[in-house]
Amino acid sequence: MSQRKLMPGKLVVASHNNGKIREINELLEPYGFEVTSAADQNLAEPEETGLTFEANAELKAVAAAKASGLPSLADDSGFCVEGLDGQPGIYSARWAGPEKDFAMAMRTIEEKLEAIPAVAGADRRGYFVAVLCLAWPDGHTEMFRGEVHGQVVWPPRGDKGFGYDPVFQPDGYDRTFGEMTSEEKHGWSADTPALSHRARAFELFSKACLEN
Numbered sequence: 001m002s003q004r005k006l007m008p009g010k011l012v013v014a015s016h017n018n019g020k021i022r023e024i025n026e027l028l029e030p031y032g033f034e035v036t037s038a039a040d041q042n043l044a045e046p047e048e049t050g051l052t053f054e055a056n057a058e059l060k061a062v063a064a065a066k067a068s069g070l071p072s073l074a075d076d077s078g079f080c081v082e083g084l085d086g087q088p089g090i091y092s093a094r095w096a097g098p099e100k101d102f103a104m105a106m107r108t109i110e111e112k113l114e115a116i117p118a119v120a121g122a123d124r125r126g127y128f129v130a131v132l133c134l135a136w137p138d139g140h141t142e143m144f145r146g147e148v149h150g151q152v153v154w155p156p157r158g159d160k161g162f163g164y165d166p167v168f169q170p171d172g173y174d175r176t177f178g179e180m181t182s183e184e185k186h187g188w189s190a191d192t193p194a195l196s197h198r199a200r201a202f203e204l205f206s207k208a209c210l211e212n
């Protein structure tokens with residue numbers, strides 16, 4: 001299917017996560033959209049019944065585009081730990097429970113890694129995934145995936161980000177995402193074009209769908 005450009009105008013960020021909404025707003029900033037979020041618009045939070053990041057990103061984007069009548073950009077993301085066979089993965093938000101307790105979710109990861117017998121040695125590599133899906137009210141969608149690989153560190157460090165940021169140290173850096181400003185997390189201050197999973201997916205999205 002051919003790629004469709006997104007014309008300047010109103011755009012819904014189909015998310016209820018403030019950390020994500022803030023980052024996506026920063027990434028969209030240069031393009032001059034009139035951005036609102038699904039949270040601002042009181043749109044229902046769809047049940048994430050998909051078994052992949054792609055399926056959940058599409059379901060959130062399509063639901064918001066249908067409900068708002070506006071192009072809608074959803075992000076489905078998560079943290080995958082190699083030693084835990086990719087968990088929590090698509091269940092990353094759910095591991096934090098209804099109270100969105102990420103201190104607990106980070107502790108759960110560490111406890112599961114520490115429970116792995118020393119002979120095997122826990123594989124502490126991990127990576128974030130973000131899939132961005134843009135949906136138009138007529139049902140057309142475009143999808144982009146970004147990943148960033150690194151290590152799970154313990155104890156958590158830094159309070160600048162959200163979610164699992166304090167326990168993730170990207171390859172080539174000695175600080176966690178929790179210790180980075182959002183400019184650094186996006187990759188804007190380094191010579192890499194994009195660093196975080198979200199910034200990497202966004203870069204593909206902007207090249208395909210936005211006027212650069």
Ligand SMILES: O=c1nc[nH]c2c1ncn2[C@H]1C[C@H](O)[C@@H](COP(=O)(O)OP(=O)(O)OP(=O)(O)O)O1
Pocket residue numbers: 014015016017020045048060075076077078079092093128161162163164165177196198
């Ligand atoms: O850059 C990140 N830094 C730290 N943690 C992150 C990041 N990106 C995703 N994560 C974790 C936390 C989040 O809660 C979950 C995504 O779950 P996910 O269902 O995609 O988002 P969500 O339920 O929080 O909000 P919503 O679905 O309304 O967009 O993975």
Ligand SMILES: [Mg+2]
Pocket residue numbers: 048093
């Ligand atoms: Mg969610």
